[in-house]
Amino acid sequence: MSTLFEEVRPSDGGAGDAVPVRRVELTVNGERRAADVEPRLLLAHLLRNGFRLTGTHTGCDTTNCGACTVLYDGVPVKSCTMFAVQADGHEVLTVEGLATASELHPIQEGFKDEHGLQCGFCTPGMMLAAKALLEEKPNPSEDEIRWALSGNLCRCTGYQNIVKAVMWAAEKLGANVESDGADDAGDDAGGEG
Numbered sequence: 147m148s149t150l151f152e153e154v155r156p157s158d159g160g161a162g163d164a165v166p167v168r169r170v171e172l173t174v175n176g177e178r179r180a181a182d183v184e185p186r187l188l189l190a191h192l193l194r195n196g197f198r199l200t201g202t203h204t205g206c207d208t209t210n211c212g213a214c215t216v217l218y219d220g221v222p223v224k225s226c227t228m229f230a231v232q233a234d235g236h237e238v239l240t241v242e243g244l245a246t247a248s249e250l251h252p253i254q255e256g257f258k259d260e261h262g263l264q265c266g267f268c269t270p271g272m273m274l275a276a277k278a279l280l281e282e283k284p285n286p287s288e289d290e291i292r293w294a295l296s297g298n299l300c301r302c303t304g305y306q307n308i309v310k311a312v313m314w315a316a317e318k319l320g321a322n323v324e325s326d327g328a329d330d331a332g333d334d335a336g337g338e339g
């Protein structure tokens with residue numbers, strides 16, 4: 147268990163100087179995690195400093211840039227704008243949860259293939275916003291992609307390749323669904339034979 151209290155404010159052992167902490171328990175990238183945190187601690191800081199998931203970036207701390215975007219129960223949120231205690235009992239997905247041990251997520255492949263990143267600072271947030279979009283709309287238009295990513299700023303790419311990356315991922319995910327469906331149909335046919 148992480149104890150963020152000590153990271154935020156090292157104990158000096160003095161009596162009467164205690165800052166109240168609260169236990170939070172949440173699921174991060176499919177794993178149950180717990181930490182004792184000050185109620186003022188931001189979710190972004192719990193992820194980065196407490197759980198060492200440094201793929202969640204902080205660019206502005208003012209809800210402006212979107213670099214800190216994570217999925218909170220499947221919905222993109224700016225984790226610099228939430229307190230860690232608000233995540234108690236909820237599910238959080240960070241960019242570290244996208245790939246498996248052996249394979250990139252199709253969204254990550256899309257960013258790679260379409261050169262959707264340069265410095266990479268905005269990329270984790272872009273990918274998670276894109277994931278939420280593709281779960282809701284598997285075949286988004288270019289306008290819908292631009293709208294879904296409008297809360298995420300990129301200083302490098304000019305956005306064009308980011309949009310292409312999301313379209314690439316939509317196509318790949320669609321193809322995966324189709325091939326899974328074909329496999330299932332084949333299995334069914336085989337079962338009846």
Ligand code: FES
Pocket residue numbers: 203204205206207208209210211212213214215224225226227
């Ligand atoms: S760091 Fe959260 S929006 Fe910029």
Ligand code: FES
Pocket residue numbers: 262263264265266267268269299300301302303
């Ligand atoms: S790739 Fe550098 S900020 Fe987007």
